[in-house]
Amino acid sequence: MIKVGIIGGAGYTAGELLRILLHHPNAEIGFVQSTSNAGNPISDVHIDLLGESELTFTSEMPFDKVDVIFLCMGHGKSIEFIENNIFPKFLKIIDLSHDFRLKREGNDFVYGLPELNRKEIESAERIANPGCFATGIQFALLPLADAGLLKDEVHVQAITGSTGAGQKPTSTSHFSWRSSNVSAYKIFEHQHEGEILQSLTQLQPGFDKDFNFVPIRGNHTRGIFVSCYTNFDGTLDEAKALYNSYYENHPFVFISEKNPGVKQVVNTNKGVIYLEKHVNKLVIISLTDNLIKGESGQAVQNMNLMFGLDEKAGLGLKPVAF
Numbered sequence: 341m342i343k344v345g346i347i348g349g350a351g352y353t354a355g356e357l358l359r360i361l362l363h364h365p366n367a368e369i370g371f372v373q374s375t376s377n378a379g380n381p382i383s384d385v386h387i388d389l390l391g392e393s394e395l396t397f398t399s400e401m402p403f404d405k406v407d408v409i410f411l412c413m414g415h416g417k418s419i420e421f422i423e424n425n426i427f428p429k430f431l432k433i434i435d436l437s438h439d440f441r442l443k444r445e446g447n448d449f450v451y452g453l454p455e456l457n458r459k460e461i462e463s464a465e466r467i468a469n470p471g472c473f474a475t476g477i478q479f480a481l482l483p484l485a486d487a488g489l490l491k492d493e494v495h496v497q498a499i500t501g502s503t504g505a506g507q508k509p510t511s512t513s514h515f516s517w518r519s520s521n522v523s524a525y526k527i528f529e530h531q532h533e534g535e536i537l538q539s540l541t542q543l544q545p546g547f548d549k550d551f552n553f554v555p556i557r558g559n560h561t562r563g564i565f566v567s568c569y570t571n572f573d574g575t576l577d578e579a580k581a582l583y584n585s586y587y588e589n590h591p592f593v594f595i596s597e598k599n600p601g602v603k604q605v606v607n608t609n610k611g612v613i614y615l616e617k618h619v620n621k622l623v624i625i626s627l628t629d630n631l632i633k634g635e636s637g638q639a640v641q642n643m644n645l646m647f648g649l650d651e652k653a654g655l656g657l658k659p660v661a662f
Contacts, residue, residue: 341366341367341368342366342367342368342407342408342643342647342649343367343368343370343405343406343407343408344361344367344368344369344370344406344407344408344409344410344643345369345370345371345372345373345401345402345403345405345406345408345409345410346358346369346371346372346373346409346410346412347373347401347409347410347411347412347413347421348373348374348411348412348413348414348417349372349373349374349377349382349385349397349412350374350376350377350385350397351412352631352635353412353436353631353635353636353639354372354386354410354412354636355385355386355388355389356631356632356635356636356637357410357412357636357639357640358372358382358386358389358393358395359386359388359389359392360636360637360640360654360655360657361640361654362389362392362393363654364640364653364654365653365654366644366647366649366653366654367643367654369393369395370402370405370406371398371400371401371402371405371406372395372396372397372398373397373398373399373400373401374397374398374399375399377397378397378398378399379396379397379398380396380397381394381395381396381397382395382396382397385397401425403425403427403428403431404428406431407430407431407432407647408431408432408433408434408643408646408647409431409432409433409434410434410435410436410639410643411433411434411435411436411437412436413437414437415437415438415439415531416437416439417437417439418435418437418439418440419439419440432464432465432466432467432643432646432647433449433465433466433467434452434466434467434469434639434642434643434646435449435466435467435468435469436469436635436636436639438471438531439468440466440468441468441470441471441474441534441535441538442534442535442538443538448465448466449464449466449467449468450464450466450467450468451468451470451535451538451539452464452467452468452469452470452638452639452642453470453474453475453478453539453638454590454638454641454642454645454651455478455479455482455587455590455593455611456478456482456539456542456543458645461642461645461646462645462646462648464646467639467642467646469635469638469639469642470535470634470638471531471532471535471634472500472532472564472628472630472631472634472635473498473500473530473532473555473564473566473630473634474532474535474536474539475611475628475633475634475638476498476564476566476611476626476627476628476633476634477496477498477532477536477553477566477568477626478536478539478540479566479593479611479613479626479628480496480566480568480613480624480625480626481494481536481540481568481624482539482540482543482586483582483583483585483586483587484570484572484582484622485539485540485541485543485544485547486543486544486586487582488544488546489572489573489574489582490540490544490547490549490570491549491571491573492549492570492571493549493550493551493552493570494549494550494551494552494568494569494570495552495568495569495570496551496552496553496554496566496567496568497553497554497556497566497567497568498553498554498555498556498564498565498566498567498568499522499556499557499558499564499565500555500556500557500558500563500564500630501558501560501561501562501563501564501630521557521559522556522557522558522559523556523557524554524555524556524557525555525556525557526555527553527554527555528552528553528554530553530555532553533551533553536551536553537551560602562606562607562629562630562631563602563603563605563606563627563628563629563630564602564627564628564629564630564634565602565625565627566624566625566626566627566628567623567624567625568623568624568626569618569621569622569623569624570621570622571620571621571622572617572620572621572622573620575617576615576616576617576622579615579617579622580595580615583595583613583615587613591651591652592609592610592611592633592641592652592655593610593611593612593613594610594611594612594613595613595614595615596612596613596614597614598614599614599625600612600614600625600627601627602627603659604627604659605627605628605629605633605659606629606659607629607632607657607658607659608629608632608633608637608657608658608659609629609632609633609637609638609641609655609657610627610628610629610633610659611626611627611628611633612626612627612628613625613626613627632657637655637657640654640655641655
């Protein structure tokens with residue numbers, strides 16, 4: 341049984357981790373750290389867990405009592421945490437922030453997108469979990485990059501649910517502003533662009549075309565809808581064969597013959613892809629749940645791979661009914 345610790349246990353991603361891990365057949369939660377909630381039941385914050393667990397938040401972090409820790413803190417906090425703590429050599433770390441996703445000198449974290457780096461993840465001690473936008477967008481583009489077929493600029497528009505902004509309300513995430521409203525932000529300069537381009541050039545080193553990304557705040561709570569297009573010389577059938585081949589051995593990604601909607605992936609660890617060809621343009625639709633495949637579900641998938649478990653263990657979540 342894998343013993344798990346969670347650092348920063350009060351946010352949305354930690355809540356999803358708890359919901360998954362409490363029913364994981366091979367994992368047991370050792371502690372859930374939260375300085376501001378220490379001593380309180382986890383169900384006081386994650387109210388959906390009422391009756392699911394008697395765990396309480398703690399300010400203690402007994403690293404020697406667990407096998408892996410998940411860092412669920414804000415961006416910039418994980419670097420500080422790593423620098424300010426000493427960990428047992430056997431302890432594995434999965435970070436859900438942006439802090440270690442980009443390669444740089446001294447960064448020993450493996451980029452944790454199983455559909456790109458499964459072999460490296462299996463032998464990794466530290467994982468940088470991908471961003472939610474980055475996951476969905478990479479699903480749309482990795483097969484083309486792997487085949488060396490990104491030959492022109494790429495246009496991406498992606499809509500995210502409000503939970504992607506975190507649990508603390510902001511001027512653009514609270515209900516009164518977000519409901520019945522849509523807006524664009526960080527146009528062409530979103531923080532996930534770096535990791536996306538890093539992955540594309542990992543597969544297609546010569547890719548140097550423009551990457552045009554327009555992120556959009558949706559008026560729904562969860563789920564990411566990615567639509568992108570780029571020039572493609574082949575036929576639609578050739579594109580479908582390419583995508584089916586790339587994802588053949590990746591159990592959570594599916595190529596749909598029908599134009600899908602976000603509800604098809606909400607509350608699951610799935611990625612769903614749909615393709616259309618219009619004259620010389622290949623249009624790729626990619627759908628994921630920003631809190632599951634875009635965050636906590638993917639983190640558990642990485643844990644499974646790191647410990648040699650079935651990749652799908654604990655991730656049989658159910659889609660939302662229409």
